[in-house]
Amino acid sequence: xxxxxxxxxxxxxxxxxxxxxxxxxxxxxxxxxxxxxxxxxxxxxxxxxxxxxxxxxxxxxxxxxxxxxxxxxxxxxxxxxxxxxxxxxxxxxxxxxxxxxxxxxxxxxxxxxxxxxxxxxxxxxxxxxxxxxxxxxxxxxxxxxxxxxxxxxxxxxxxxxxxxxxxxxxxxxxxxxxxxxxxxxxxxxxxxxxxxxxxxxxxxxxxxxxxxxxxxxxxxxxxxxxxxxxxxxxxxxxxxxxxxxxxxxxxxxxxxxxxxxxxxxxxxxxxxxxxxxxxxxxxxxxxxxxxxxxxxxxxxxxxxxxxxxxxxxxxxxxxxxxxxxxxxxxxxxxxxxxxxxxxxxxxxxxxxxxxxxxxxxxxxxxxxxxxxxxxxxxxxxxxxxxxxxxxxxxxxxxxxxxxxxxxxxxxxxxxxxx
Numbered sequence: 001x002x003x004x005x006x007x008x009x010x011x012x013x014x015x016x017x018x019x020x021x022x023x024x025x026x027x028x029x030x031x032x033x034x035x036x037x038x039x040x041x042x043x044x045x046x047x048x049x050x051x052x053x054x055x056x057x058x059x060x061x062x063x064x065x066x067x068x069x070x071x072x073x074x075x076x077x078x079x080x081x082x083x084x085x086x087x088x089x090x091x092x093x094x095x096x097x098x099x100x101x102x103x104x105x106x107x108x109x110x111x112x113x114x115x116x117x118x119x120x121x122x123x124x125x126x127x128x129x130x131x132x133x134x135x136x137x138x139x140x141x142x143x144x145x146x147x148x149x150x151x152x153x154x155x156x157x158x159x160x161x162x163x164x165x166x167x168x169x170x171x172x173x174x175x176x177x178x179x180x181x182x183x184x185x186x187x188x189x190x191x192x193x194x195x196x197x198x199x200x201x202x203x204x205x206x207x208x209x210x211x212x213x214x215x216x217x218x219x220x221x222x223x224x225x226x227x228x229x230x231x232x233x234x235x236x237x238x239x240x241x242x243x244x245x246x247x248x249x250x251x252x253x254x255x256x257x258x259x260x261x262x263x264x265x266x267x268x269x270x271x272x273x274x275x276x277x278x279x280x281x282x283x284x285x286x287x288x289x290x291x292x293x294x295x296x297x298x299x300x301x302x303x304x305x306x307x308x309x310x311x312x313x314x315x316x317x318x319x320x321x322x323x324x325x326x327x328x329x330x331x332x333x334x335x336x337x338x339x340x341x342x343x344x345x346x347x348x349x350x351x352x353x354x355x356x357x358x359x360x361x362x363x364x365x366x367x368x369x370x371x372x373x374x375x376x377x378x379x380x381x382x383x384x385x386x387x388x389x390x391x392x393x394x395x396x397x398x399x400x401x402x403x404x405x406x407x408x409x410x411x412x413x414x415x416x417x418x
Contacts, residue, residue, distance in 0.1 A: 001141035001163075002134065008151025008174070010130035012122030015075070015093030015100050019056075019114045021049050022087070028108030030056065034071040034101060035192035050085035057089060070185035071192070074100055090117075095184075097122025099155050099193065120155075126197065127156035138164065146172040146208075154178055158194040164202040166216070170209055170229070177215030177242070179234070180264065196244065206230065206257065211240060218245030220270065225250075228279070230257035239263060239289060246270040246295075254304070256285040262293035272297025272313075276304050282320040292328065299324075303339075317341060317358065325364075336360065343369055343390075354381040362390050374398065382406040 021030075026047055031040045041055050060068055060077035067073075075093050079086040093100055099120040106112040121128050129137040131153075138144055140162045146153070147169035153176045168176075178195040181188050197214075201221030206214060207228040214230075223246045230240040239260035243252070244267045251273040252261070262269035272295065278285035286304025290296060294310045302318030307325040315331040317324045321339030330347030336358035343349060344365035351373045354360060359382040362369060368389050375398045376383075385395060388410045395409060 001143075002136075003143045003145060004136070004138060005133040005148070006131060006144065006146045006151070006153060006172070007133060008123040008131050008149055008153070010121060010123050010125060010128040012096035013118060013120055014096045015091075015098065015120035016116070016118035017075070017091040017100070017102055017114055018117045019053075019089040019091065019104055019112075020087065021053060021089075021110060021112050023110040024108070025049055025052055025110045028106050028110055030110075030112055031105045031107075032056065032060070032072075033103050033105070034069070035189065037069040037071060039068055039072065048085070049087060053079050053086040053089055060089075060091075070182075070187040070189050071100070072102075073185055073187075074098065075102070093120055096120070097124055097155075101192065122155075123151050124154040125156050126153050126159070140164070143167065145169065146174070146176065148172060150174045152176070153197070155193065157196060158198045160200055162200040162202070164199050166197070166199075166202065166204040168204075168206045168208040168211055168214065170207060172208055173210040175211070175213035175234075177213055179213070179238075196242065201245075201247075206241060213240060215242045216244075218243075218250070220245060220247050222247055223250040223271075225252045225259075225271075227252075227254045227257040227259055230259070233258060239287065243271075244269050248272055251275070252288075254286045254288060255279050258287045260289040260291065262291040263289055264291065266293070267291065268293040268295070270295040274298070274306075275300045276302060276306065276322075278303035278320060282322065286322075290329075296329075311347070315341075319356075343371075345369060348372060351375065353377065354383070356380060358382075359384065363387055365389070368392070371395075376400070376402060376405050379403065379405050382408075384408045386410050 026045050029042045031038050057077045057079045075091040078090045080088045104114045129135050143165040145167045148171040150173040152174040182191045196217040198217045201223050203224045205226045209229045210231045212231045212234045239258045241259040242263050243261050247270050250271045252271045254276045256279040276286045282303035288306045290308035292309040296312040298314040300316045303320040303322040305323045307327050308329045309327045311330045314333045317336040317339045319337045325342040326345050328345045332350040334349050334352040337355045340359040342364050343362045346367045348370040353375045355377045357380045362385040377400045
């Protein structure tokens with residue numbers, strides 16, 4: 001168990017694959033695949049190993065229609081021996097350090113195989129020992145520190161490491177993880193390499209004011225994440241820190257930064273304890289999006305902006321206020337001391353307790369919604385339902401020794417006070 005600093009110092013090596021063909025090769029279809037996309041050659045009854053490999057190389061390197069998919073364009077095919085007749089194909093990565101994953105198959109009995117003769121590696125490879133201080137790759141229980149330089153950590157991110165602590169400090173200006181869409185080729189494609197640093201649970205502390213991407217996946221294991229600072233988004237839609245995994249004992253704490261839990265459809269996260277505060281600005285210091293695949297428990301928000309798209313047991317908006325959006329989610333109990341809660345959902349708020357100058361705004365979503373019990377504890381509370389979407393148009397409020405509160409409820413108010 002040691003502290004290891006990310007250096008990104010390894011030499012870049014090109015990916016090299018060797019395809020071999022032998023045996024009875026006539027009248028078969030030979031298929032080469034990357035990322036679910038394929039090139040195929042149907043051999044005739046007179047084809048030979050030499051003619052088949054010649055045709056495959058020509059198709060792979062083609063610059064005219066049909067041009068191979070962009071994943072194929074990251075490698076150049078060459079038949080060997082150069083003097084012929086050909087017995088193998090070499091696929092060489094065009095960019096040193098960039099790993100690829102081609103595969104081959106045949107419909108007949110020929111021997112058609114592929115081997116990664118020289119795996120790609122380089123300064124962006126998490127698993128390369130030369131990228132870490134001490135010259136040793138991470139092992140279970142290590143503390144991994146990103147605190148200097150701008151070299152991105154991009155490849156070989158899928159691990160089974162346990163007991164890992166990841167620390168990102170202000171000196172690191174690189175990125176960790178890959179975007180969902182690869183735009184490095186002439187034509188973009190859905191990334192097929194592992195996009196998140198994948199651990200078996202663990203701890204992450206992020207204080208990177210220049211950090212623009214950090215994707216981390218914990219699996220269904222206990223995880224603790226503390227975010228004290230991030231940089232700006234690389235695009236307007238995607239949070240800087242993307243988190244998946246966690247379990248019933250996991251916790252996320254934020255004082256400043258931009259994050260998403262299970263942000264993409266089809267991903268999951270389980271963080272039943274979420275706490276937010278603020279460092280300088282109670283309104284804007286924190287931005288958190290919890291996607292529909294997030295399992296939530298208690299959200300304790302004190303400032304910032306939180307949007308959640310699943311069911312929360314308790315949603316607390318504290319004295320510092322902020323903005324809480326229930327976006328296609330629900331809350332068994334809502335406690336709002338200040339700030340604004342947007343009920344943009346067909347889901348139900350079981351009990352809503354509104355205090356001080358808190359605002360509950362239901363106008364953002366025109367669909368029908370429900371509030372089982374609305375308790376108002378201050379005459380400065382505001383409830384907005386101009387489209388009369390709550391409880392079929394009738395708001396029932398339980399007030400604590402008050403004569404009234406602020407309500408916007410369309411042209412013909414229907415308010416029941418108990």
